[in-house]
Amino acid sequence: MNTRGVNTQATDTADVIVIGGGTGGYSTALRAAALGLDVVLVERDRIGGTCLHRGCIPSKAMLHAAELVDGIAEARERWGVKATLDSVDWAALVATRDDIVARNHKGVEAHLAHAGVRVVRGSARLTGARTVRVEGAGSTPEARADSTLGAHAGSTPGAQSPSVPGVYDFTARRGIVLATGSRPRVLPGLEPDGRRVVTSDDALFAPGLPASVLVLGGGAIGVEYASFHRSMGAEVTLVEAADRIVPLEDGDVSRHLTRGLKKRGIDVQAGARLLDAEVLENGVRARVRTVRGETRTVEAERLLVAVGRVPVTEGLDLAAAGLTTDERGFVVPADWNRLRTAAPGIHVVGDLLPPPALGLAHASFAEGLLVAETLAGLRPAPVDYAAVPRVTYSSPQTASVGLSETEARARGREVEVNTMPLTAVAKGMVHGGGGMVKVVAEAGGGQVLGVHLVGPNVSEMIAESQLIVGWDAEPSDVARHVHAHPTLSEAVGEVFLTLAGRGLHQQ
Known part of the structure; x- marks a missing residue:
């Protein structure tokens, strides 16, 4: 029954229903549609999710601006180019960032529309292993303009398309995909206010540039934000509870990154913990217990909390499909090879997955492809998380793929390790930013287990190493190239030449 154009109840059917329009969700939808499946994608916010709107894309846009600022200082101090930085036009910087995000957003929506994916706005909850209820539903303006919306191949004859607000019940013929993502973890008593206390989701959208920042959390996100604010002139203190920053990376990566950040004037406090913090009128005052057991008081205009993220499952009603989360809130697959849950027909991708999943956008793309192809009846290879690259876009950058030296030894592998500073090659001297290449391989010329890079632009260098690790190459295979x-x-090539017994410049 319709009243004044408000649809109170309607039903529809699709091959695949995807809940969540972030990287994992929309990649699943695009691939499934390309394989001829009828797909409904439900999103209550904006297509693209955290990565596009609050994370990967806007933060890397800002970090590029930070590189330009750093370049001015390097030109003046190292190369004799008498350049000065008058000021940073924050409004102009933000406008450029937002334009990049907006163009990407429109591009993703256009891809979905072209693929015939039916995008439905609203909050979804499971009502069974094959059924979903969407409340407050309404299709995108782009989808309403698509003449195929109400008569998509495979939709229930006579079913109403979600073009007006209301409640819609969907049934999935092949399966449901959970892709609702994550949100920043917050600390009790330090609730974000968007100005003095911020999380990684809102740090870039806080007003202006602070003169000082206290960053809690030395993982990739915390390090990137510490690096950005330092480039923009802020005094930065970075506090990490583990005994080293980026603690999930190889120990030498942490050591070289710490050295680079300290050289830039960032106060890195690893092995430290926050005792308490007080929110003031124009900032925060915190007490930090250092690794030496000393208590330090740190005052800053802004406190940035980057202590991890938690899965978003509230409102999904997992129990209706017979599902539960683990003690950390993750939805654990019953079959990791297919990312299939304990409820037949329900799959999970993205930040809802526990380790060994990585919670990275590019890993979510791979998960989306895997699930879509599985639902289409194909037999895709499982996601090899060890072969997924990990990047920190700070200055200096880090990029890694495969096992760390510690992980390899812990698995009982006999390893041979070779490390070379980037400054041992001419281009590394030109850049002057330090850094290194480290390769972990099986002893005796065996399989390459891990490659770890620190330095300028190493995010653009990791693809080669991804193939090396992913294809189980040996040092001699790489040394031929x-x-x-x-x-x-060139430093990567030199390290492999040495491991292959053909060392040239490395002694």
């Missing part, structure tokens, strides 16, 4: 000179990637 010639690396361009002079480049930073």
Whole structure:
């Protein structure tokens, strides 16, 4: 029954129902549609999720601006180019960032529309293993303009398309995909206010540039934000409870990154913990217990909490499909090879997955492809998380793939390790930013287990190493290939030449 154009109840059917329009969700939808499946994608906020709107894309746009600022200082201090930085036009910087995000957003929506994915706005909850109820539903304006919306192949004859607000019940013929993502973890008593206390979701949208920042959390997110604010002139204190920053990376990565950040004037406090914090009128005052057992008081205009993220499952009503979360809130697959849950027909992708999943956007893309192809009846290879690259876009950058030295030894592997500073090659001297290449391989010329990079632009160098690790290459396989000179990637080639017994410049 319709009243004044408000649809109170309607039903529809699709092959696949995806709940969540972030990287994992929309990649699942696009691939499933490309394989001929009728797909409904439900999103209550904006297509693209955290990565596009609050994380990966806007933060990397801001970090690029930070690189430009750092370049001015390097030109003046190292190269004799008498350049000065008058000021940062925050409004102009934000406008450029937002334009990049908006264009990406429109691009993703256009891809979905072109693929015939039916995008439904609203909050979804499970009502069974194959059924979903969407409340407050309404299709996107782009989808309403698509003449295929109400008569999509495979939709229930006579079913109403979600073009007006209301409640819709959907049934999935092949399966449901959970892709509702995560949110920043907050600390009790330090609730974000968007100005003095912020999380990674709102740090870039807080007003102006603070003169000082206290960053809690030395993982990739915390390090990136510490790096950005330092480039923009802020005094930065970075506090990490573990005994080193980026604690999930190889120990040498942490050591070189710490050295680079300290050289830039960032006060890195690893092995430290927050005792308490007080929110003041124009900032925060915190007490920190250092690794030496000393108590320090840190005052800053802004406190940025980057102590991890938690899965978003509230309102999904997992119990209606016979599902539960683990003690950390993750939805654990019953079959990791297919990312299938204990409820037949329900799959999970993205930040809802526990380790060994990585909670990275590019890993979510791979998960989406895997699930879509599984639902289409194909037999795709499982996601090899060890072969997924990990990048921290700070200055210096880090990029890794595969096992760390410690992980390899803990698994009982006999390993051979070779490390080379980037400054040992000419292009590394040109950049002057320090850094290193480290390779962990099986002893005796065996399989390459991990590659770890620190330095300028190493995020653009990791693809080669991803293939090396993913294809189980040996050092001799890599050593046959010639690396361009002079480049930073030349250092990667040199490390493998040495491991293969053909060392040239490395002694």
